[in-house]
Each structure stands twice: as C-alpha cells, then as structure tokens.
Amino acid sequence: MTEHTPDTDLLDGFLDATRAAAAAVVGLVGGGDGMRIDGVAVDALRRALEPLAVDGRVVVGEGEKDQAPMLFVGERFGTGAGPAIDLAVDPVDGTKLAAAGRPDSVAVIAVAPRGAMFDIGPAYYLEKLVTAHAGRGLSLADPIAVTLDRLAANLGRPVSTLRVAVQDRPRNAATAQAIQAAGAELVGFADGDVALSLRAAAADGDLDLLLGIGGAPEGILTAAAVRALGGWMTARFAPQSPEEHARLVEVGVDLAREVPLDELCTADAWLLLSAVTSTALAAGAELAGVSLDADGGVTVESVVVGPGSPLTRSRKRLDPESP
Template sequence: MERELALELVRVTELAALASSPWMGRGDKNSADGAATEAMRSMFDSVSIRGTVVIGEGEMDEAPMLYIGEQVGSMQGPEVDVAVDPLEGTEIVAKGLNNALAVLAVAPKGQLLHAPDMYMEKLAVGPALAGKLSLRDSIRTTIEKAALALAKPIPDLTVMILDRPRHADTIAELREAGVRIKFLSDGDVAGAMAPSFAETGIDLYVGSGGAPEGVLAAAALKCLGGEIQGRLMPENEEQHQRCLSMGITDPRKILYVDDMVGTGDVIFAATGVTPGEFLGGVRYLPDQRAETHSMVMRAKTRTIRYVKSLHYLPNKPLLRK
C-alpha cells in the first residue's frame, strides 16, 4: 500500500465525524450513525483503492451502506480489505459523552479477519506489556504479572473495562486485587487503544466487547506496538456455525494481532467525534468553521501522525442535506 493513502483515509474519518457531531446529545443514536455512515461511504468514492468491506455495518440485507462485501473506493489502485466503524460509540454521541470516534482500517486483500458479530473476550495492553500476559490466565494472575513487568505496586495499576452487568464478576475480582478501575460507558476500540498511550494512565483493558471492534483495535495496536488477545464467545449453536462459515475452525482459539490483521502492512485512521482519552472531538468555531482532531498510523513504519484540520463547512457539499 502506498503511504500517500494514509492521508486520504483521514479525509474519510474526518467527514464521518463532522456528519455525526451535530447529533451529539440529541438522544438519537440511529440518526448519528446513519449520518456518519453516509458521509464515510460517499468520501470513499474519492480514495484510490479497490476496497471490499470485511467489517462494516452488517450484512447486505441489514445495512444499506458499508455492508459486508460492499465495494468501496474509486476502483483504481491497490486491492484491499476495509474495516469500518463510522461511529464507534453511537450511545456516546446520543448522550453527549466522551470517547466517540470515526474509525477505519485498511490492509492488503485477504489480510483482515472476517470477525462474526458476537462478543469477544479481550485483553489489550501497550508496548511495555506486549508479549508478557496471557488471556488464559486468571484476572488475578494477569494483574500480578502486569505489576511485576511494569515495576508498579498493584494498587498503582489502572484497568479499564466496559461498565456492563456481564462484567460484574471480573469487576469484583479487580476490586479484590486492589487495582484502580476506570469504567468505560461505550467505545470498545478506544478502550483497547488506551493502554498504548502513556497520557491516559491506563495499564490494561479487559473484558468482553464486539468481535468486529476487536479487529479494528488489533489494526490500531499493530501500528502502536501494543497487543490485543481475543477469544470469540459464541453463545449458541447458530453463532458457533457462523464462526465455521466464516473460516474460523476453532472459535475458542485465542486470537493474536497477526491472526486478526495479518502479518503485512495495515493503515488505521480515526477522528474524534467527542473528546476522548487521546483525541479531541469536533469543535465548532466562528465563521462557519469546524475543527477536527485525527490520527493516522501505519504498521510498516510505526509512524503516528496527528492531524488537526480546520474545515470551512459551506465547502463540504457531502454534509449538506
């Protein structure tokens, strides 16, 4: 993949963020998600790729745009897999909370895991803990190993987890271990990325979340030098068969970064919709301008670029209704 593609992809996430941000705090997550999806789909038309959506808004009969299998891009340029979440954190935007993102990842064709839409158990860490922990261990053992590797007392560790009833037992174990807990209302990709940024103060991300979001997080962590381990959680025979139909012969196998995003190059782009741990949100300024804060990363070079853009909104025809 050409490095020039990275900045083209930022334009895609920027427009999705700009399209969804007017819905912030309005209690309408579906309209926010629809606006982001429509904008992202439209902007892809100008990107020089022959892309196939492998992680998107759902199957063709469930999603009118950016469905799994949809072709995106100008149909000129490299043939690539595309994973998207036009609005990661629809509830966040609806409620006016933090950490909503527009995200996407692109990799050479056949490289991204076609993750089924089900829960995945996850353990995500930054570069300092990459390769030093295992999803097979109990949460207590994981905490002890992390403290030793980071040379920190256990009470100084901070663990992030989605605030969900299904995590009650894990939360109780974390409290018994004595670590700090930072709860996340939504935003599974942002949560998994957080330990890779020292300024967040997060050491580990644990718990279960969406499998497609796990693949997007793996793309980001491959660029950041962090690590995510995941294990699918099929809840019934139908979900088990779905894993098999998507080429996952052992649904309970632990999946590592290379299992989810391959061993080749990956480009990951994200734009903040609302302020978060490592990206600012969309800000509206005088004179019909808006500011966006984005990041774009490439696994091949491990370069992280932050892009702050000022947009003159009347010149954004794709945002007009």
C-alpha cells in the first residue's frame, strides 16, 4: 500500500477485520449488553489484524472515552514486515444501537499512511461540520443561519429544503434550535455519527449537513471518508468537562482553532465498514445488518470508501468455521 495506491489484498484484509468484528456479535445484537458487544468485537478485530503484513499502529481508538473495551492508542498490530500503517478504529460505532437492535451500528476502521491522521491527543469530543463538496469552505466560526444560507445558495435551493443532522444531546440543544429557527429540517439521531456523516458527505446523500459536538475518535474516522468522497469537513476541540479542558490546555491545544479537512487527514485514506445493524449510507443505499444463517454461517454487508472508489459495497458469507 502506497500513499496513493492501495494494495488490494491488504485492503481486503482490513475489510475482513471489520467483517470479523461484526460477525462476532451477531448473537448479541438486540440483547441489551453493550459492554459485551464491545468486548467481543474488540477481541475479534484484534485477532484479525494480527496476521496482516504491515507495520501497524493504532492512533485513534474509542474505548477510553466510553470506558469500554478497546484497541488502545499506540497498540501495534501486524507482522511488522510491510508498509507503515496508522489505524483509527471503532470496533462497534453505535454500541447502544447494536444493543437495542436499532439501525446505524457499524464496525469501522480508517487506514492511512503513517502520520496522515490528525492527533487528537487527550480529546474526547470535537465540534464537527460535515457536508458534501458544495459546502467546501463552510466554517464553524460563522453563525448557523449564515452557514445554512451559504450552503443553500451553493446548492441552488431554499434553506427550507436543507436536512441537517444533529446528535440528540443536551450539548447540541442550541445548535438544534438555531437550525430550526433558520427554517431548515432538523434530523436528530441518538448514536452512530460515522454512518450519518457519510450520508452528509456523499454527493447523493439524503442529508445536506451534519453539525454539532460528538466523539473525537469518530471525527477522525469520518475525515478519512469525507476526503475520499470529495466532501468537506472542519472541526474544533470541544471539551465537555473541566478535566478534559485541563488536559487539552496542558498539552498546548488552541481550543479556538478550527482544524480543516486537509489537517484532519493529510493523505489518501480508506474507510472500511461492516454493518452490525441495518445502515443507511446514501439515498437508496442501505446495508443489511449482520445475519446468522441456519447452518451457523454469518452474512455481512460492507462498504469501502477510498480514493477513486467511493461507497463500494460488498456482501460476504463467513462459513461456520470462520473465526
């Protein structure tokens, strides 16, 4: 795998790792035990990454923020003989959704050359703006009404037709109110912002914009896909506790500075995703959730988002002997 051209076998290995994570939790979906789902998925993903011919390093993980099982930041994987690869990972993005059997839970990783993904340091949360190419240059520094006016003008549509996704959290209440006050349609969601971000960044997506404060790890995962899709993203640190604020200040983070897409992901990268529960990706495009066959085999639907191959879908059956 070079900076510009992926090694097909290597990417297939990473995709199989997300499939392994999704397949491992097939019997747990809807069972209510999110912690167990995370733990089983982490174990399956770690096993699948071990034999890959790479000098691999985890640079973004999700578990510490949620006090959940995780691949830890700095963890090495692969044989060590191969290209230097950095990995952003969430074995199950939308764990609560998977536990409840609700849509938009996925096993997801982003793969990039060493040093290409932005270092979020001790941050748990980012404020994010994600949109397709028409929104390039939009800024979190502008009032939301101004942002919506600019995006609508670029699209040649009235603001009233814009669909804007915001995660349902108290921290995003003012953002949601401003969107509604401007006349746009508010699309609230509980969890699973990687899938929602893809819908906003894709040219044929059914969302025009994603705004609000969400997980920092998911932000870096998202940036890899947004770059590949030709969309636009910008982010800034948004600490949600005095402790997180102090950690960021201690390491010299400028909390007022926006980080644009070209810094969030500086080189061609690939997002590899397998659906745990049914997952909408764009208008008319949905992945079915992982399913168990009568003989114990597992069917997984997946997507690869990368330079020159956005939203390439696949479906694979893992036989009962597969780990």
